[in-house]
Amino acid sequence: MSAVRTEAPPTAPAGRFGGLLRAEAHRFVARRFIQVVLLLAALGWVTATVIGLTQFASATPERLAAAQQELQAEVERSNAYREQCLASDDVPADVSPEEWCGTPVTAADLDLDWYLDPAPFSLADGGTAGAVAFGAAGAVLAFLIGATFVGAEWSSRSIVALLFWETRRPRVLGAKIAVVAVASAVLGVVAQAAWLATAGLWQAVAGDGAALPDGFWSELLATGGRGVLLTTLVGLLGFGLTNLVRNTGAALGVGFVYFAVLETAVRAVRPAWQPWLLTDNAAALVMPDGLTVYTGFDPATGVSTEYLLGNLQAAVFLSVVTAVVLTVGTVLFTRRDLH
Structure with a gap:
């Protein structure tokens, strides 16, 4: 009796990563909740723009003269x-009249x-x-999305069914991360464009007509670019945190x-730890000059430390x-049993 050697059936070639990206992008766009x-964000923007028009008024010559x-x-x-x-006699003897009554206005x-x-x-x-x-509003929206x-x-449990089509888990999660990163960046750009449109409309309809200072546009564009970066990082952070806990409600609760x-x-008990808080770093990232936090009080000198x-x-x-959260989530995703 001779042994018969049987060869394993050939495995089907895996699809290209571009196809996986297109599938994830289609899944992202088709999500009803995201739509x-x-x-709602677009309606909120339109409402805020209209309300702003009622809060400002152009500085006409008549209003300027009255003001x-x-x-x-x-x-x-x-x-x-x-x-x-x-002229009164209430001025203390040890205080000069100028110090007590102030300087001319x-x-x-x-x-x-x-x-x-x-005001205009x-x-x-x-x-x-x-x-x-x-930028802050776009970041909150990106976290939720x-x-x-x-x-x-x-x-x-559709993610389990997806693994029957693409069994390599790192590729699956990598495609999702790439889609969220691009979508968050686009959202950040749209948010900054929306502000430029709003500000331009307000300036045209109810602006003060003052000349812009030197370096205004460079500072504004730099602030907007940092806002896009914040939106991208926060969107990825929301994705990574939810992937860790496997539930949107739980991630929002955390x-x-x-x-x-x-x-x-932390701010009340350990103010010296504030430079490591996420909200302080998010504000410091977007604000032009960073953020100054008060980390304590020196009783010897009586001066607050900054x-x-x-x-x-x-x-x-x-x-x-963000990288740590995404990395931990990817490692656990590749090793955990999925049911």
Whole structure:
């Protein structure tokens, strides 16, 4: 009796990574919840833009003249009160009249916008602040979208069925991460473009007409670029955290406990740890000059201690945290049993 050698059937060639990417992109776009969230965000943007138009008014010559009259009247009243103070006998003997009653008030000490109600929109003053605000809003939206994208697949167990088509788990998760990264970056760009459109409309309809300072556009674009980076990192962080806990609700719960409870406790009990908090680093990343945090109080000198979180330091810290969360999630995904 002779032994018969049987060869294993040939394995089907794996599909290209580009096909997997297209499938994940289609799955992302087809998610009904993501569509609803983006629609609500667009409606919120339109509503905020319209409401802003009711809060600002252009500085017409008539309004400027009336505001100038009110400002001059305020200068005269302030100086009249000062003269009364100087003429009174209530000035302490050990304090000079100038220190007690103050210096004369001039028109340069007051802002004309204080007497314009409603005030005109100032692109020079509010342009960068708006880019920071829209960057933060885009980051929150990206976290929710990234979390629900993978969380829905864990809840429906469709991710298990996907592994029958592509058995190499790192490729599957890598494709999902790539889609979330690109989608979050696009969302960040759209958010900054939306702010530029809003600010441009406000400036055209109800702006102050003031000339923009030197370096304004470079600073605004740099702030917007950092806002896009923050949106991308936060979207990946939401995806990675949800992949770890396998549930969107649980991931949002963990985020709430961290931001509302843990960070509040750290600020109250261990203020020196604030440079390691995610929200402080997120703010430091987007703000033009970084973020100065108060880390304690020196009883010997009576001076509060400060720490400056720069843009680069915050970017590196958030990138490392995001990479660690994604790496741990990938390792567990490749090793855990899926049912």
